[in-house]
Amino acid sequence: MKLRGLLTLAMAAQVIVTAAALLASYAVTGSAGFGTAQLIALLVSAAVAALLARLCTRAIETSEAKRAAAQSAALSQARSDSAQMTQAVIRTALDAFIQIDDSGVVLEWSLQAEALTGWTREEALGADVVDLIVAEPLRAAFRQRMARLVPELSAAPSGMRFEVSLIDRNGDHILTEASSTVLRVGERSIINTFVRDITHKRAAEEQLIQAQKMEAVGQLTGGIAHEFNNMLTVITGTIEILADAVKDNPPLATITKLISEAADRGAALTSSLLSFARKQALQPAEIDVNELIEELAKLLATFDKKVEIVTRLGGNVWLAYADRGQLSSALLNLAINARDAMLDDGKLTLTTRNVVFGVREAVAVGAGYAGDYVEIEIADTGTGIPRAILERIFDPFFSTKEVGKGTGLGLSMVFGFVKQSGGGIKVASEEGSGTVFTIYLPKAETSALRPTGYDDRKIVGGKETVLCVEDDRDVRRYVTVQLESLGYKVISAANAAEALAVSAEGTAFDLLFTDIVMAGGMNGRELAEQMVAARPSLRVLFTSGYAYDSLHTQGRATMAPLLRKPYRKAELARMLRRCLDTAVDSAGDAIPTPYSVQADVEAFLRRQAAEDNGTTRPRR
Structure with missing residues (x-):
């Protein structure tokens, strides 16, 4: 304008x-x-x-x-x-930024690149990027790849994304995800790359895949163990009847003993499978892990005098909340494996301490939640575990021992027990430098009741009526025979529907003895809840070889005792009397009874008598 x-x-x-x-x-x-x-x-x-x-x-x-x-x-x-x-x-990006020319000379190096690699901007500018962040054995191949990278990036306007393994200033490996683009400036090609550290992400993904695999295998092994337990229940029970019938015939009595021992070994095997599958019904309580470790150290000292046993027990270590028997077995298993890995001599170190985990730390070790844990570390100076098989050591039936020297279930059982207890486990090993297993168990928050002694030698029956619900025909027949031999009247049902029909007819019975895992639309826990709602004073006894998940579902009837398969006649008799002899009121609540020390006194006197009979006291 x-x-x-x-x-x-x-x-x-x-x-x-x-x-x-x-x-x-x-x-x-x-x-x-x-x-x-x-x-x-x-x-x-x-x-x-x-x-x-x-x-x-x-x-x-x-x-x-x-x-x-x-x-x-x-x-x-x-x-x-x-x-x-x-x-x-570039400064505020979460990813590292690296700019190089087509010959690999560094033109720009962000603060995040400094944090990722350990090289400062002043040290990196003008240097060859391959010499800075690529391992020596891979540098020649990496330079050849870079020579092909510029044409490929030129043909891809949106750039390329790829994974690459780098090293930092200390030589530690870093798994990264890189996003690169190329820019033409005159006759030069400038390559701009954003680099993201995905080492922890990949570790988390692999841990998730491993957990999913272990869960799938656990479901399979748990189901197999359940079916085997049904068969073993019939075998272990009927062999007792047969043994009693042939006790006056030594050759046949020997055969029945062999069968019984084989059945016991089968039961132990399925117990290990269920422990791995995290389907074993545990009995957690407060545990002084330092006391347990000291007992274990004394036991291990008798195994092999060449192995030095060292204990480093933390002061004021919290009580852990776990099944004492299962924890003892797990620690003993790990200790024996460590001993076997030390060919001539070596040192086995047992350490305890308190640890507090945040969410990230808990996830890293596979623990159930953030909070307080008791750490138990078992370290050896043995041959170590090859990296190629490190991820498979917890798989069931996987073993590096010679045929006949191991079932391959030891570490699987340890893994299953720890996970079922709400804890975590990790392993660190380097071939030729030994192995360290670390177990994390949740801290005990409240005191747990400890079971009192019980005289399981007496087989006591009764005259009450038992409604037996079992979907396996052979097990149902066996249980019926055993219950009748104990003096009980038995009403049998093949499933929950038949049991409910019996109850609807008004048939009188004193106790519901039911399997938990059954075919059909209703399991044993749900059946018990429905029957107890109609008959509050009804006694309930559960049985299963695969019961953890069902028992740990909320419900009034889940407070009933559990008889784990396979079981023998004496165990069945004891659990029945435990249920039937407990006084309950019309609402189904237990009536408190005065505490008696009579059972403890009798058990003490029996032990004293056994000691007196087994030893000859010198006369003065």
């Missing part, structure tokens, strides 16, 4: 000057013709026009120069702002 106004003003001035000059020439000459005076006037007008044109040209040039300068300044500011924004993005 200013330039247009200036030109308009100049043209108007030119018209005015020309008109004034002509009028002045006519006034001087007094003639209306065109003469010298008019010519002079036109020349003056032309001179003024030339002057105005010059002034306008200068004004236009000045205006254009200012506009060009303003545009240049704006462009420069935009470039500066863009550069600052780019630097801000």
